[in-house]
Amino acid sequence: MSDAALAQLYDSLRAARQSFDRIPVIDVASLVDGSDPAGVAKEIRWALSNVGFMYVKNHGVAAETVEAAFAQTRAFFDLPLEDKMKLHIGNSGVAMRGYIEVFGENTDPTKTKDLKECFDLGPETPGVDVPFFGANQWPEALPEFRAAVYGYHEEMKRLAAILLRGIAQSLDLAPDFFEAKMRDPISIQRLLHYPPQTGKIDESVMGIGAHTDYGNLTILAQDDVGGLQVMNRDGAWVEGPPIPGTFVINIGDLVQRLTNDVYLANLHRVVNTSGRERYSIPFFIDADYEAEFAPLPGCVSAANPARYEAVTCGRHKFGRFVDSFPHLAAQHG
Numbered sequence: 001m002s003d004a005a006l007a008q009l010y011d012s013l014r015a016a017r018q019s020f021d022r023i024p025v026i027d028v029a030s031l032v033d034g035s036d037p038a039g040v041a042k043e044i045r046w047a048l049s050n051v052g053f054m055y056v057k058n059h060g061v062a063a064e065t066v067e068a069a070f071a072q073t074r075a076f077f078d079l080p081l082e083d084k085m086k087l088h089i090g091n092s093g094v095a096m097r098g099y100i101e102v103f104g105e106n107t108d109p110t111k112t113k114d115l116k117e118c119f120d121l122g123p124e125t126p127g128v129d130v131p132f133f134g135a136n137q138w139p140e141a142l143p144e145f146r147a148a149v150y151g152y153h154e155e156m157k158r159l160a161a162i163l164l165r166g167i168a169q170s171l172d173l174a175p176d177f178f179e180a181k182m183r184d185p186i187s188i189q190r191l192l193h194y195p196p197q198t199g200k201i202d203e204s205v206m207g208i209g210a211h212t213d214y215g216n217l218t219i220l221a222q223d224d225v226g227g228l229q230v231m232n233r234d235g236a237w238v239e240g241p242p243i244p245g246t247f248v249i250n251i252g253d254l255v256q257r258l259t260n261d262v263y264l265a266n267l268h269r270v271v272n273t274s275g276r277e278r279y280s281i282p283f284f285i286d287a288d289y290e291a292e293f294a295p296l297p298g299c300v301s302a303a304n305p306a307r308y309e310a311v312t313c314g315r316h317k318f319g320r321f322v323d324s325f326p327h328l329a330a331q332h333g
């Protein structure tokens with residue numbers, strides 16, 4: 001497509017934006033097996049320009065891989081607090097790997113304290129002192145943790161590469177548009193535990209406060225408890241209930257910037273009023289630290305001038321982390 005034709009397509013996607021009352025479910029089998037990537041790309045285009053979120057099914061990740069990661073996630077958060085605190089993220093400098101206690105990271109820091117505990121890991125790059133790279137911290141008490149959780153991270157990287165090809169195609173870009181920015185990409189494998197909340201619930205404390213994700217793409221596995229909510233165009237919170245065998249996919253700020261708001265990094269939050277412990281496993285994948293994200297020429301037109309300056313992936317993302325983590329704000333704020 002020519003730039004002019006692309007600009008027309010993108011302007012029409014913006015103009016046709018609809019509100020939504022559910023998150024679409026997309027069968028990605030023919031993107032995964034390569035039989036009809038264009039058909040899947042079309043569905044992705046609707047989802048990401050209107051909702052910013054989609055479930056994917058028939059994604060090719062084995063149920064056992066997901067179950068093994070959940071089993072280790074539960075076992076980890078069941079460890080005594082003292083043992084978890086020995087692996088605190090504060091030990092790892094700018095690599096930002098390890099445990100974060102309840103209220104230790106707040107995604108909407110001006111409003112909400114997050115009633116969640118986390119464990120973060122990422123690519124094993126010991127000795128590298130660039131934000132988001134370095135060594136992981138592993139719990140000694142759980143001999144199977146590392147293989148299950150790191151294996152899950154590797155599997156998510158594989159799925160993310162497939163989904164990013166589909167997203168590139170949905171924007172009529174070369175299928176390897178994102179891959180070209182991902183020689184050594186930032187990725188974070190997070191494990192989450194949300195204790196249930198009782199009594200009156202307001203924005204001062206909830207599982208995770210309203211936020212957009214910071215990078216390119218998030219692949220979320222959730223257990224059967226529920227509590228994820230996504231904001232629609234009318235400002236109402238729409239539930240993202242658990243659907244067995246699916247992942248919830250959403251895009252982050254960098255793709256919204258890249259597309260000059262054609263695709264949306266939507267606000268979402270978690271409120272766990274189920275009375276049960278909730279566990280979820282989000283995987284975040286971005287691009288190389290120095291990869292630049294500026295609005296695509298095709299996404300800028302007379303009707304829609306550029307809304308964003310160019311940013312590099314790593315600096316944008318690190319800035320958002322400094323805002324959310326008290327231990328980083330003290331050193332880098």
Ligand SMILES: O=C(O)CCC(=O)C(=O)O
Nearest residue numbers: 192213222228270280282
């Ligand atoms: O746990 C969830 O369902 C969502 C988590 C989330 O939004 C995040 O970690 O960015």
Ligand SMILES: [Fe+2]
Nearest residue numbers: 211212213268
């Ligand atoms: Fe999120």
